[in-house]
Structures are given as C-alpha cells and as structure tokens.
Amino acid sequence: MTFKRVAIIGLGLLGGSIGLAVRDYLPGAITTGYDADPATRRRAAERGLVATVCETAAAAVRNADLVILCVPVGAMAAAGAEIAAALPLHALVSDVGSSKQAVAEALAVALPGHAVIPAHPVAGTERSGADAGFAALFQQRWCILTPPADADPAQVAALTDFWEALGAHVEIMEAAHHDRVLAVTSHLPHLIAYTIVGTASDLETVTQGEVIKYSAGGFRDFTRIAASDPVMWRDVFLTNKDAVLEMLQRFSEDLTALQRAIRVGDGDQLFDHFSRTRAIRRSIIEQGQDDARPDFGRSDHGDEKP
Amino acid sequence: MTFKRVAIIGLGLLGGSIGLAVRDYLPGAITTGYDADPATRRRAAERGLVATVCETAAAAVRNADLVILCVPVGAMAAAGAEIAAALPLHALVSDVGSSKQAVAEALAVALPGHAVIPAHPVAGTERSGADAGFAALFQQRWCILTPPADADPAQVAALTDFWEALGAHVEIMEAAHHDRVLAVTSHLPHLIAYTIVGTASDLETVTQGEVIKYSAGGFRDFTRIAASDPVMWRDVFLTNKDAVLEMLQRFSEDLTALQRAIRVGDGDQLFDHFSRTRAIRRSIIEQGQDDARPDFGRSDHGDEKP
Numbered sequence: 240m241t242f243k244r245v246a247i248i249g250l251g252l253l254g255g256s257i258g259l260a261v262r263d264y265l266p267g268a269i270t271t272g273y274d275a276d277p278a279t280r281r282r283a284a285e286r287g288l289v290a291t292v293c294e295t296a297a298a299a300v301r302n303a304d305l306v307i308l309c310v311p312v313g314a315m316a317a318a319g320a321e322i323a324a325a326l327p328l329h330a331l332v333s334d335v336g337s338s339k340q341a342v343a344e345a346l347a348v349a350l351p352g353h354a355v356i357p358a359h360p361v362a363g364t365e366r367s368g369a370d371a372g373f374a375a376l377f378q379q380r381w382c383i384l385t386p387p388a389d390a391d392p393a394q395v396a397a398l399t400d401f402w403e404a405l406g407a408h409v410e411i412m413e414a415a416h417h418d419r420v421l422a423v424t425s426h427l428p429h430l431i432a433y434t435i436v437g438t439a440s441d442l443e444t445v446t447q448g449e450v451i452k453y454s455a456g457g458f459r460d461f462t463r464i465a466a467s468d469p470v471m472w473r474d475v476f477l478t479n480k481d482a483v484l485e486m487l488q489r490f491s492e493d494l495t496a497l498q499r500a501i502r503v504g505d506g507d508q509l510f511d512h513f514s515r516t517r518a519i520r521r522s523i524i525e526q527g528q529d530d531a532r533p534d535f536g537r538s539d540h541g542d543e544k545p
Numbered sequence: 546m547t548f549k550r551v552a553i554i555g556l557g558l559l560g561g562s563i564g565l566a567v568r569d570y571l572p573g574a575i576t577t578g579y580d581a582d583p584a585t586r587r588r589a590a591e592r593g594l595v596a597t598v599c600e601t602a603a604a605a606v607r608n609a610d611l612v613i614l615c616v617p618v619g620a621m622a623a624a625g626a627e628i629a630a631a632l633p634l635h636a637l638v639s640d641v642g643s644s645k646q647a648v649a650e651a652l653a654v655a656l657p658g659h660a661v662i663p664a665h666p667v668a669g670t671e672r673s674g675a676d677a678g679f680a681a682l683f684q685q686r687w688c689i690l691t692p693p694a695d696a697d698p699a700q701v702a703a704l705t706d707f708w709e710a711l712g713a714h715v716e717i718m719e720a721a722h723h724d725r726v727l728a729v730t731s732h733l734p735h736l737i738a739y740t741i742v743g744t745a746s747d748l749e750t751v752t753q754g755e756v757i758k759y760s761a762g763g764f765r766d767f768t769r770i771a772a773s774d775p776v777m778w779r780d781v782f783l784t785n786k787d788a789v790l791e792m793l794q795r796f797s798e799d800l801t802a803l804q805r806a807i808r809v810g811d812g813d814q815l816f817d818h819f820s821r822t823r824a825i826r827r828s829i830i831e832q833g834q835d836d837a838r839p840d841f842g843r844s845d846h847g848d849e850k851p
Contacts, residue, residue: 313812337762361759361761361762362761363762364839364840365826365839365840366839371839380761381758381759381761383759410758419750419751420751420755420756420759421759423744423745423748423751423756423764424745424751424755424756424759424762424763424764425759425762425763425764426763427741427744428741428762428763428764428766428767429763430800430803430807431737431741431767431800432763432766432822433803433818433819433822434796434800435733435734435737435796436822436825436826437799437818437821437822438729438733438792438795438796438799439729439730439825440821440822440825441795441799442729442792442795444725445725445726445729445730447825447828449730450726450729450730450825451825451828451829451832451834452687452716452832452834453667453687453689453726453727453730453731454730454829454834454835455667455668455686455687455834455835456643456667456669456727456730456731456734457730457731457732457735457738457770458730458731458734459826459829459834459835460734460738460766460767460769460770461737462822462825462826462829462835463766463826463835463840463841464763464766465819465825465826466822466823466826466827469815469816469819469820469823470816472815472819473812473815473816473819474812476807476815477807477810477812477815480808480810483807484807484808486744486748487800487804489744489747489748490740490741490744491797491800493740493743493744493747494736494740494797497736497739497740498790498793501736501782501783501786501789501790502786502790504783504786506619506779506780506783509775509778509779509782509783510775510776510779512739512743513739513771513773513775513778513779514775515743515746516742516743516746516768517771517772517775519742519745519746519753519756519757519768519771520671520765520768520769520772521772522753522757523757523760523765523768526757526758528757528758528760528761529760529761529765529768529769530841533670533671533672533677534670534671534769535769535836535841535842536841536842
C-alpha cells in the first residue's frame with residue numbers, strides 16, 4: 240500500500256515542506272493543496288509547493304488517498320468539517336499538529352467513519368508561511384505517529400513508509416504519552432522563551448535597545464523560538480494544557496530551589512546543578528539532534544578551530 | 546599610548562581567544578600567559594595561545610603594560626594577589642568577567658594603587674578550556690568597559706583601541722548598570738536554561754532518552770547554554786546576586802501570568818504575548834547580533850531556501 244495522491248491542507252512551513260519533500264523524494268506521488276489565505280495560495284503556486292493549488296479544501300481532497308492537515312491545532316476541527324463531504328472513503332487522514340490527544344478527538348468528531356492516524360514531525364524553524372518551507376526539513380528528524388487502538392496496521396505501515404521517504408525516523412507512541420513528552424521537549428521551552436523575551440522588553444531600568452545590543456550573552460538563543468508562529472503556539476498551549484501545566488510546575492519548583500541557592504550563596508549547589516546539565520547536550524549531539532559546532536555553528540568562528 | 550606587552554592570566558576560552566586575536570590582529574604586541582592548571586599551560590603552549598607561557602602569574606606580568614585577568618569572577622581576588630608584587634607600576638589591569646561591581650571591588654583590594662579598568666567582552670561559546678579559544682571570537686561583538694570615575698582617559702582610550710583592534714565594538718558603562726543589563730541579557734537566560742535542562746532530566750513520566758531524542762522541538766536550544774562552564778557561572782550568580790534576583794522576580798511574575806492564561810484558556814492573552822516577541826528577534830538580526838538563517842543556520846536546510 241503506497242500513497243499516490245497526497246492532499247495538503249494548509250501550506251505554511253510544515254505543509255509547504257511536505258509538498259516540496261514529496262516532489263523531491265517521492266516522485267511517484269502527486270500533490271494537491273489548499274490554504275485558507277488567498278495570498279498563501281498564490282505564493283504556494285509560484286513556489287510549486289504542491290503540483291496543484293485548489294480553490295477549496297474539498298477540491299484538494301476529492302481524489303486523495305492521503306490527506307495531511309497542516310493547520311494550527313485549534314483549526315483542525317474546522318478543517319475536518321470542510322473536507323468531510325468530499326473526502327474519499329478509502330483515504331487516510333493525518334496531520335502534523337504538536338498536541339495529539341486534542342487532534343484525535345477533534346477529527347473523530349469531524350470525520351466519523353474515516354480512518355485517522357495523527358502524526359507529529361518534530362521539526363521546524365522559527366519561520367512560518369508559504370515562503371518558509373523546504374524539502375529537507377524532515378531529514379534526520381523524528382516523526383511520531385499516534386495511531387488509535389483500532390488503526391489498520393497496513394495504514395500505519397504506509398504512513399510510516401511515507402515519512403521515512405521524506406527523510407524522517409518514525410516512532411509509534413500513545414497520544415497521551417506524546418503530549419507529555421512534547422510538553423517537556425518543546426512546549427515548555429517555547430513558553431519559557433516567550434516569557435523571558437517578554438520580560439526583557441518590559442523593564443524600566445534596562446532599555447529594549449540594550450537588551451538587543453547585548454543579546455549575544457545568551458538572550459538571543461531564546462529569541463529564536465520566541466519568534467515562532469503565535470497562532471500555532473496559542474493553540475498548542477490551549478490543547479495540551481494539563482501536561483504543560485504539570486511540567487511548568489516542576490520547572491517552577493526547580494527554579495525556586497536555584498533562586499534560594501543564589502540568595503543564600505550556596506555555591507556548591509549551583510556548581511553541582513550546572514555540572515549535571517552538560518552531559519545531556521553531549522548526548523543530543525551524539526544522536527545527531529543538534530550541531531556539534533560551538534554556538535550552533537551560526538558564526539563562522541567555529542570553522543577556524545584547529 | 547599603545548599596549549606592547551600583554552599578559553593574560555587564565556588561558557581558557559576567553560584568555561586563549563585574546564591571545565590568538567592579539568597574534569592575528571595586533572602583530573606589534575607580544576603576549577605572555579599563565580594558567581593555574583599545568584595541563585592548560587601545556588596545551589596553551591602547543592596551540593600558541595600566547596607567545597610565552599610562564600610558570601607563574603608573577604613571571605607572566607613582570608614586563609607587561611596590560612594585564613588581562615581571564616579567570617572566573619570568584620578567582621579575581623586571588624589572581625590579583627598573585628600578581629601584586631611583580632606588577633609594574635605603570636601597567637593597566639583589566640579583566641573579562643561577567644559581573645563588574647564585584648570585580649572592581651576585589652581588584653581594588655588586591656591591587657591598591659594600581660590602575661584597573663574592568664571590561665566585559667559579550668562573546669563566548671558553550672566550550673571552555675585551552676582548546677576552546679579562537680581569534681575571531683570578538684568580531685562584531687560588544688565589549689563593555691566600566692572604568693572607575695577617576696580612571697585615566699588615556700588608559701580608557703588605549704583599552705578601547707585594544708578591543709577595537711580585536712574586532713569588538715566598545716561601550717563605556719557604569720559597573721552597576723552593566724550588572725543589571727547583563728543580568729537580563731545573559732545571567733537570567735543561563736539560569737533558566739540550566740533549570741529547564743535539570744527539570745527535563747529528572748522526570749518520572751518521561752525518560753531522559755526521550756528528552757534527548759525529541760529535543761529538536763525546542764529543548765536543544767537550551768542545552769547549548771546549559772553546557773557552559775559551571776565554575777564560571779557559579780561565580781557569576783554569587784557575585785551578581787541582587788540584579789539576578791531582581792530580574793528573576795520579574796520573570797516569575799510574567800510566567801505566572803502566562804500560566805494563568807493557559808489554565809483559564811485565555812487564548813487572546815497568549816496570542817498577544819506571542820506576537821510581541823517576534824519584533825525583538827528581528828532587531829537582533831538587523832543589528833548583526835545573530836544569524837538570520839532559520840534554525841541559526843545550524844542545519845544546512847536554510848541554504849536550500851529560494
């Protein structure tokens with residue numbers, strides 16, 4: 240079982256990247272696509288993000304055997320409703336949303352009787368929109384599938400093959416566990432980054448100009464993920480509330496402990512904590528999930544090292 | 546007034562980079578250096594971080610007209626005491642520490658009667674040690690000087706010229722203001738990053754293996770700065786306690802507000818906050834303080850963009 244006609248609803252960073260990746264790595268498949276924004280549809284056509292840009296979501300899915308919803312998590316129910324009438328019975332529906340229990344529930348309601356296997360490629364950049372996508376986005380990244388208990392194994396296998404063809408490693412996981420894992424590896428980091436960037440821009444004693452000027456001391460790292468798409472992230476926090484609040488509680492406890500260590504001048508506790516965290520970065524680099532060059536290799540400085 | 550003999554005490558990332566930068570960009574000056582760790586001294590000699598590696602700090606400064614202390618902030622007083630007897634009367638003493646009031650006080654006590662102009666080049670990577678330095682570290686980065694009120698203007702000008710020759714932009718600031726600015730642009734981000742990396746590795750419901758595997762969702766950005774030198778950072782928090790605790794208080798208030806917005810499902814507040822933070826990143830990139838390529842350009846993906 241192989242997908243030959245892939246419909247992509249939503250042509251931003253993720254949808255556009257899937258379209259380009261199918262063109263480059265799955266030449267046997269053809270793509271259709273739709274985006275609610277007319278300007279995005281025009282730009283998608285100019286860039287060739289999909290072979291055919293349609294004027295409605297229904298038209299895009301009419302002949303599809305795989306439909307991938309690439310809209311913010313909060314818009315999944317509406318996107319499902321828009322395609323429900325035109326969706327072929329045999330077509331598999333999937334998505335790329337960052338919270339999976341909420342998506343599964345929304346699509347079960349919007350598309351009763353249709354096969355749905357939610358997916359989450361753990362990949363992205365801080366860019367969004369029709370100009371942001373690129374074919375290699377999923378190379379060496381993980382894509383998590385959260386098939387329901389009654390999913391057809393042949394469809395799970397076909398969706399696995401699809402993502403592997405796009406360059407991803409595929410992992411199967413329960414939706415609830417996915418939501419907890421991503422709460423700590425993605426959602427909490429984004430919330431923290433959004434918070435600190437907001438804090439830094441609201442101070443009375445330090446100007447925003449100074450914050451920008453001296454950002455190379457660490458702050459700039461946070462501004463990258465705090466530049467991510469606001470609608471997407473609003474929806475993530477609204478739909479993965481419980482797991483995010485649980486992780487946030489743990490973070491706050493740990494921060495309070497370090498705050499106290501600073502206040503009482505407990506250098507040993509600070510040193511012990513700061514020593515522990517080095518090992519995790521080493522593992523991330525060993526597993527190919529980040530660049531080993533210092534400073535992410537973003538300056539060319541690292542290249543001058545012997 | 547130009548420095549011809551530069552002594553560097555401490556040959557890690559910063560000290561080593563200064564030595565290499567003087568060699569490349571100030572060929573008229575000669576360097577001596579010392580590090581308390583014999584292995585670092587050996588490696589410094591192998592890499593040629595300074596022209597002459599000395600066996601004591603006193604020997605390194607004996608003929609110097611500029612001495613730069615590149616040791617953790619908590620070790621400044623001891624480093625000052627070590628060189629006091631051998632330090633030529635006319636020599637200017639400076640440093641590269643990340644908190645400036647504490648350094649000024651420590652060196653005033655350790656080196657009475659000597660000219661001291663503290664400095665802080667806002668540059669670095671997550672690496673440390675004798676292998677970490679490179680000549681271009683200071684290119685396009687800011688270097689903040691915090692001269693005392695009675696500093697000799699000719700010495701301030703000479704130190705400015707020195708850092709500009711190494712590629713930095715120089716800014717003059719009061720030490721107390723420096724400490725507050727850096728608390729928000731550097732110290733708080735490091736504290737937050739150290740905290741979240743610790744939190745993520747201590748969970749019961751999500752394994753450390755999962756955290757590493759799915760780190761590309763945002764978490765990995767924090768692990769880079771949480772891999773920085775633990776001794777250096779312990780000392781920063783112990784010596785810039787008041788400003789760090791003040792900024793941390795503001796951050797905690799803002800985080801609590803976002804936590805509440807998530808809990809009550811206030812999507813508008815989340816959206817408004819997440820929209821505001823994009824502009825700051827744009828300014829940082831416009832001012833050349835970060836890489837404009839998506840994902841810091843660390844994958845090659847960005848290069849495929851049209």
